[in-house]
Amino acid sequence: MPYKIHTVYLVTILLLTFVAGNYLFFNDSTPQKTITRTERLFNQFSSEIVPVLNVRCNNCHALETKKYKQVEKNLDTIPFAKWEVNASGDLETLPQQRIAYTRFTYTNKKSSRKFSPLGFRNDHLASPILRVPLANNFSGVRHPEIFSSVNDPDFKKMLSWVKEEIEFRRETPPRPLTSNEKFFAKKIIPILVRKNCFGCHGLNAFNDLKMDTGIPAYKERFTDEMVSYNRKAMLGMKTRQVNLSGSISQSRQLVKNIPISDGGIIHKGGNHFFRKNDPDFKILLK
Known part of the structure; x- marks a missing residue:
């Protein structure tokens, strides 16, 4: 009988030890190093x-x-x-x-x-x-x-x-385009691409109108930031390109791209891009 009692005690102790060990293993409170x-x-x-x-x-x-x-x-x-x-x-x-x-x-x-x-x-x-x-x-x-x-x-x-x-x-989300920038992206940039304006007026151009030519690998080619930058460039960053204090039709962006006979001024890239009755010219004027 005493022998049996000791055996029961021994088995109980072993079971308790096993349970305690598993508890400590799965509930280890030791701080784990976290990687930021x-x-x-x-x-x-x-x-x-x-x-x-x-x-x-x-x-x-x-x-x-x-x-x-x-x-x-x-x-x-x-x-x-x-x-x-x-x-x-x-x-x-x-x-x-x-x-x-x-x-x-x-x-x-x-x-x-x-x-x-x-x-x-x-x-x-x-x-x-x-x-x-x-x-x-x-x-x-x-x-x-x-x-x-x-x-x-x-x-x-x-x-x-x-x-x-x-x-x-990134500290703040990207700023969405304004209504004027959206108009520029939808109506003006396609004209600039079609007339190959970016060929002479890229970021490394030796003139006052320097625009971002876009990223050909990017589906839309021009990101919102590029649209915003190019609009500012077209308005004039160093030399005022748009006549905001007088007749818009006399803006450099317009008269440099129409024939001299139509009231244009000399443009190194040529004066053959528009006539005053061209749809593209009217969009630029707008």
Whole structure:
């Protein structure tokens, strides 16, 4: 009898130990380290984007430590991104990768346009990080071709990362177009495209009318921001293009594009684009 009692006690103790162990295992209150979204995005940059930069971008954008230290304080004045690499030309250490990550994600709030390489555009494809290295016939900007198309596997990695960065860092949603901007997008931009105005009046043009030629790889070609910018350019940013203080019909945007015999003024691109009775001319006048 005593032997049986001891056996029962032993079995009971074993059962209690088993239950307690399972409880502690499944209810472990030890704080688990959580990875913030910022850390996760940097990890994504480190594992997926850094290898792309090492192979495709470092030749032009990277500086060895000594040279980088010389320009470090003046990075905002350099027209394109620079980051530090090792003697072999690679982003090797985490501090070096942090520098590159910062160069891609910073926002220059001192600028009137609050420039950021991410861009925070209403379409991710318009982000400078993605648009600039894309082939010219897809991007509409001048830069050595790094990605031949949007289907390049490395470009897709960049696109995935940029999307997440923009969604995480965007402070305010994109501003919708005003009624005037919508009219410009629907009625005026098609005329500019049809008359090939962007051929002479791109962002790198040597004249006062500089417009964004759009992104051929983007379905609509022009994002809302481009529409807004181009409308302002047409009104005149440096030289007043539209006569708001007098007769609209005497605006430079109109008289430079009609024959001299119709009251036009000399236009380097020619005066053969419209006649005063053309439907397109009437839309521009409107």
